[in-house]
Amino acid sequence: MNMNNWFPAVIATLLVIGAGIGVGYVLENVGSPQAASGNGIYHLDLVVTTDNYFNASVGQQPAFFVLSGGKLVSSANITLPSDTTIAVTIFNYDNGNGTPSAPQFLNVTGTTGGTEFVMNNTLVNSTYSGNSISVSGGETVSSVNVSVISHTFTILNLYGTGSNLNIPVPESSVVQATFTTGAPGQFIWMCQVPCGSGIDGVSGAMATAGWMTGSITIS
Numbered sequence: 001m002n003m004n005n006w007f008p009a010v011i012a013t014l015l016v017i018g019a020g021i022g023v024g025y026v027l028e029n030v031g032s033p034q035a036a037s038g039n040g041i042y043h044l045d046l047v048v049t050t051d052n053y054f055n056a057s058v059g060q061q062p063a064f065f066v067l068s069g070g071k072l073v074s075s076a077n078i079t080l081p082s083d084t085t086i087a088v089t090i091f092n093y094d095n096g097n098g099t100p101s102a103p104q105f106l107n108v109t110g111t112t113g114g115t116e117f118v119m120n121n122t123l124v125n126s127t128y129s130g131n132s133i134s135v136s137g138g139e140t141v142s143s144v145n146v147s148v149i150s151h152t153f154t155i156l157n158l159y160g161t162g163s164n165l166n167i168p169v170p171e172s173s174v175v176q177a178t179f180t181t182g183a184p185g186q187f188i189w190m191c192q193v194p195c196g197s198g199i200d201g202v203s204g205a206m207a208t209a210g211w212m213t214g215s216i217t218i219s
């Protein structure tokens with residue numbers, strides 16, 4: 001799971017932009033599924049990194065972090081406001097591919113319009129133009145191909161039993177989507193692409209809060 005050469009630079013740039021003017025500004029200007037507008041938009045910025053030391057027997061594992069106040073903090077317990085539009089941005093450093101636990105997790109579900117906005121090197125494919133840069137941008141999708149899926153950010157049963165928020169994340173990409181929370185409650189988020197340790201990949205990161213799973217408190 002080594003990173004591509006270009007990707008850290010893209011991430012670094014986006015993080016600088018995010019720290020300087022708010023990642024929401026990026027979201028609202030690149031054609032996300034729902035342009036954030038007015039008050040009450042809550043921004044949840046997530047970063048997936050690899051090569052985090054887990055322990056001596058497992059070695060290194062991928063993990064989700066929350067980007068908060070300009071630094072990475074644990075994703076073990078994420079609190080979101082109730083009855084609010086959440087603009088989520090996921091910066092995925094991982095260039096590894098996996099197989100989801102079930103085909104349904106390739107599909108975007110529970111987001112505004114049932115879509116997400118994906119940026120990666122191929123989609124952005126920027127070129128030199130007019131002594132500057134010409135940026136192509138990204139792509140709005142309703143599913144991710146099994147050949148490129150890396151992780152998912154899934155909130156189980158967020159909209160009722162069996163009705164999940166599911167945001168599939170391609171390898172080496174930035175993904176943006178919006179969704180709306182309901183009444184206060186307790187939920188579980190987890191990645192649905194077994195990316196942990198053990199023969200089936202569901203141990204280690206996949207089974208540990210703050211790595212590939214955690215709680216969501218809607219309050």
Ligand SMILES: [Cu+2]
Nearest residue numbers: 151191193195
């Ligand atoms: Cu994962």
